[in-house]
Amino acid sequence: MSTPTDALQRLRRVHEDAVLAALRAAGGLSRAQLTERTGLSRTTMFAIVSGLLDRGVVIETEGSAAEPRGRGRPAALVSLNPDAGLLLGLDLGRSRVRLAVANAAHQVVATASADLPGDAAPEEEAETAVRLVHESAAGRGLSLGALEAIGLGLVGVVDEHLPHVTVPSELLAGGGSATVAPIVPARYLPLARRLGEEFGVRLAVDNNARLAALAEATWGVGRSVRDMVYVRWSVGVGGGLIAGGRLLRGAHGAGGELGHVSLDPGGPPCHCGSRGCLEGRIGGRRLLEECAERGVPLPALDALVAAAQDRVPAVCEVVAAAAADLGRVLAGTVNQLDPALVVVGGELAGLGSLVLDPIRAAVAGQALPRSPREIAVVPADLGVNASAMGAIALLLHEEPSIPAHLRPDVP
Numbered sequence: 181m182s183t184p185t186d187a188l189q190r191l192r193r194v195h196e197d198a199v200l201a202a203l204r205a206a207g208g209l210s211r212a213q214l215t216e217r218t219g220l221s222r223t224t225m226f227a228i229v230s231g232l233l234d235r236g237v238v239i240e241t242e243g244s245a246a247e248p249r250g251r252g253r254p255a256a257l258v259s260l261n262p263d264a265g266l267l268l269g270l271d272l273g274r275s276r277v278r279l280a281v282a283n284a285a286h287q288v289v290a291t292a293s294a295d296l297p298g299d300a301a302p303e304e305e306a307e308t309a310v311r312l313v314h315e316s317a318a319g320r321g322l323s324l325g326a327l328e329a330i331g332l333g334l335v336g337v338v339d340e341h342l343p344h345v346t347v348p349s350e351l352l353a354g355g356g357s358a359t360v361a362p363i364v365p366a367r368y369l370p371l372a373r374r375l376g377e378e379f380g381v382r383l384a385v386d387n388n389a390r391l392a393a394l395a396e397a398t399w400g401v402g403r404s405v406r407d408m409v410y411v412r413w414s415v416g417v418g419g420g421l422i423a424g425g426r427l428l429r430g431a432h433g434a435g436g437e438l439g440h441v442s443l444d445p446g447g448p449p450c451h452c453g454s455r456g457c458l459e460g461r462i463g464g465r466r467l468l469e470e471c472a473e474r475g476v477p478l479p480a481l482d483a484l485v486a487a488a489q490d491r492v493p494a495v496c497e498v499v500a501a502a503a504a505d506l507g508r509v510l511a512g513t514v515n516q517l518d519p520a521l522v523v524v525g526g527e528l529a530g531l532g533s534l535v536l537d538p539i540r541a542a543v544a545g546q547a548l549p550r551s552p553r554e555i556a557v558v559p560a561d562l563g564v565n566a567s568a569m570g571a572i573a574l575l576l577h578e579e580p581s582i583p584a585h586l587r588p589d590v591p
């Protein structure tokens with residue numbers, strides 16, 4: 181049963197989250213600026229900041245002339261302690277787990293990856309991920325005691341209606357009231373549990389293609405726009421939509437699943453249950469089949485990309501035709517979202533104009549006429565770590581976390 185003390189602790193945590201979110205967004209702020217941005221009272225703000233200072237979560241530095249005070253010394257600036265508040269992003273792909281670590285100043289201070297065997301059991305994946313975190317931290321001299329939260333990128337639909345796991349509060353560092361209600365496909369429950377047991381911090385979860393979109397919108401080629409369509413073209417085809425500066429997750433966790441737009445209702449069946457999906461038409465496996473049918477057997481997608489870079493004619497034709505089909509789907513999305521930018525990521529995006537020009541032609545030819553502006557179609561620029569970085573961006577963009585015991589019960 182909850183007591184008045186519990187309620188006060190929860191309220192304090194909500195206030196702390198608001199202060200930390202403001203500092204993450206803005207860097208250093210004076211107490212007066214923090215009061216203004218969070219809407220907390222001056223008395224509450226002073227108490228919250230002094231608690232955070234005592235725990236080493238924030239530090240105080242002398243203010244600059246940027247904030248005029250009339251007379252006397254400039255106001256002290258409160259900022260996140262760069263040696264605390266580490267954020268970890270993990271990207272669980274089909275064959276590899278990737279990691280990125282950011283400090284409280286939002287600088288990525290470590291990236292790493294480890295292979296996953298194709299038939300890895302969920303428990304094995306979890307152990308690989310945990311080992312990678314420990315090895316990377318040891319290699320970079322990072323203290324995992326400073327870990328504040330973990331963002332997790334997963335393959336597949338991440339849907340809040342699927343089973344989820346809550347890490348018991350006794351497992352949390354310091355026994356704090358910040359708890360976890362990650363929303364995780366059942367396949368990944370062992371991983372979520374293992375991360376919770378090992379690190380005892382907040383988890384946030386999303387689809388990894390969507391997270392790559394969020395990373396591009398936060399740090400990459402889309403950082404100056406608020407509306408963006410992202411597609412990741414690789415073995416699979418995934419995507420993410422940024423609208424009004426926010427990542428669209430959708431009502432069922434399937435927002436931005438461009439790969440499952442059907443091009444042909446009578447086409448071949450797709451693993452999603454539909455038929456004739458874009459992924460089945462242009463995904464890496466299908467491209468390899470098409471190249472083989474044209475007498476150019478290739479072992480894997482990287483060999484296909486290399487052959488296209490070498491301008492092997494049959495391979496270039498296969499890729500260009502697939503890019504035109506991708507462009508048709510993107511043109512439809514462009515007409516609905518009206519983005520400033522279309523971003524193409526994944527291995528195929530590395531082929532530059534061979535891939536981008538057919539997409540540009542399709543978008544220009546089929547999108548609504550909207551002169552004088554044109555929709556730019558550009559390659560992604562964060563590379564293979566985009567999803568792991570996006571998992572960190574998810575933590576930065578999150579609303580202040582609601583302690584799990586304040587959430588409605590979910591079966």
Ligand SMILES: [Zn+2]
Pocket residue numbers: 439440441450451452453454455457459
């Ligand atoms: Zn499908």
